[in-house]
Amino acid sequence: MKLTADQIAQLEEETVLFCQEMIQIPSVNYGEGKGDERLIAEYVAGKLSEVGIVAELIESAPNRVNVVAKIAGSDITRPGLVLHGHLDVVPADASDWSLDPFSGEIKDGFIWGRGAVDMKDMDAMLLASVRMWQRVGYKPPRNILLIFFADEEASGTYGSRWLVKNRPELFKGFTEAISEVGGFSVTITGDHRLYLIESAQKGIQWLKLSAKGTAGHGSFINTDNAVTKISNAVSRIGSYEWPQVPTKTNKLLFKKIADLTGDTFDPANFKNLLKHLGSAAKMIGATLTNTANPTMLEAGYKANVIPQSASAVVDGRFLPGHESELVETITKLAG
Numbered sequence: 049m050k051l052t053a054d055q056i057a058q059l060e061e062e063t064v065l066f067c068q069e070m071i072q073i074p075s076v077n078y079g080e081g082k083g084d085e086r087l088i089a090e091y092v093a094g095k096l097s098e099v100g101i102v103a104e105l106i107e108s109a110p111n112r113v114n115v116v117a118k119i120a121g122s123d124i125t126r127p128g129l130v131l132h133g134h135l136d137v138v139p140a141d142a143s144d145w146s147l148d149p150f151s152g153e154i155k156d157g158f159i160w161g162r163g164a165v166d167m168k169d170m171d172a173m174l175l176a177s178v179r180m181w182q183r184v185g186y187k188p189p190r191n192i193l194l195i196f197f198a199d200e201e202a203s204g205t206y207g208s209r210w211l212v213k214n215r216p217e218l219f220k221g222f223t224e225a226i227s228e229v230g231g232f233s234v235t236i237t238g239d240h241r242l243y244l245i246e247s248a249q250k251g252i253q254w255l256k257l258s259a260k261g262t263a264g265h266g267s268f269i270n271t272d273n274a275v276t277k278i279s280n281a282v283s284r285i286g287s288y289e290w291p292q293v294p295t296k297t298n299k300l301l302f303k304k305i306a307d308l309t310g311d312t313f314d315p316a317n318f319k320n321l322l323k324h325l326g327s328a329a330k331m332i333g334a335t336l337t338n339t340a341n342p343t344m345l346e347a348g349y350k351a352n353v354i355p356q357s358a359s360a361v362v363d364g365r366f367l368p369g370h371e372s373e374l375v376e377t378i379t380k381l382a383g
């Protein structure tokens with residue numbers, strides 16, 4: 049699709065304006081079923097109908113409203129693509145903010161407000177883009193299913209989950225979906241901006257450890273203390289340095305980072321390149337190894353009573369294909 053300078057300017061103007069206007073419609077999701085996306089859903093459907101796109105408002109529970117629209121593609125031999133956003137936002141306590149969280153104000157060159165980055169920004173981009181398609185008569189190659197979900201911030205009970213369960217026919221013939229996260233930009237050393245694409249996800253292994261010992265009074269000698277045992281196990285697991293697991297995608301990514309920053313590329317150690325990633329290092333660093341973080345501890349009920357048992361929970365994450373290695377290592381570390 050080729051656009052003139054005027055059309056590009058219009059696309060930008062609409063994106064900014066829609067993002068601001070959507071922030072001004074609160075659509076807060078308080079969890080446990082409490083939320084209201086009606087007004088914002090009507091706003092979105094209105095913007096679509098202005099350019100002749102018919103949208104269906106699907107109410108899954110009172111005022112939990114999803115917006116669905118289909119745009120025909122030019123190549124019917126290809127499977128369809130879902131483009132989706134969510135309309136709800138998490139609550140915002142105005143006293144934590146220097147600006148009204150629902151103002152959508154522009155300051156220092158940024159739009160401010162709850163939802164400005166999650167995800168009324170992308171909702172606005174989607175809306176402005178499909179409106180431009182309609183204006184210039186552009187047909188995307190694939191059929192498009194455009195959805196603005198309710199209730200994403202509280203597990204999707206009245207949004208994506210509800211639609212998949214109650215309206216499966218909507219998704220028939222659509223094989224891929226694009227939405228927030230999965231890909232985002234990161235600025236690395238030298239002011240290079242990388243646009244990352246997620247190629248896979250790590251798996252989850254939540255493990256519960258329990259230790260048994262001999263109960264007794266806190267004033268006596270006790271060499272079989274369950275709390276001591278669980279603490280030692282948790283400490284070994286939490287401080288273990290996981291070895292790098294090379295994958296095809298992280299090899300490509302870190303080669304690129306080395307090239308761009310002029311740093312050394314050592315296939316056996318990508319960790320030395322993480323320093324170039326700024327605040328993204330914590331997250332991208334986790335794609336290099338399995339990880340296991342102790343997250344919960346439970347033991348005892350009184351200061352002077354040694355309990356008979358103690359337990360801990362470990363949040364383990366493994367790279368694709370490395371699940372048994374994770375479990376075996378944790379089991380060994382637990383002792």
Ligand SMILES: [Zn+2]
Nearest residue numbers: 134166167228
């Ligand atoms: Zn989001």
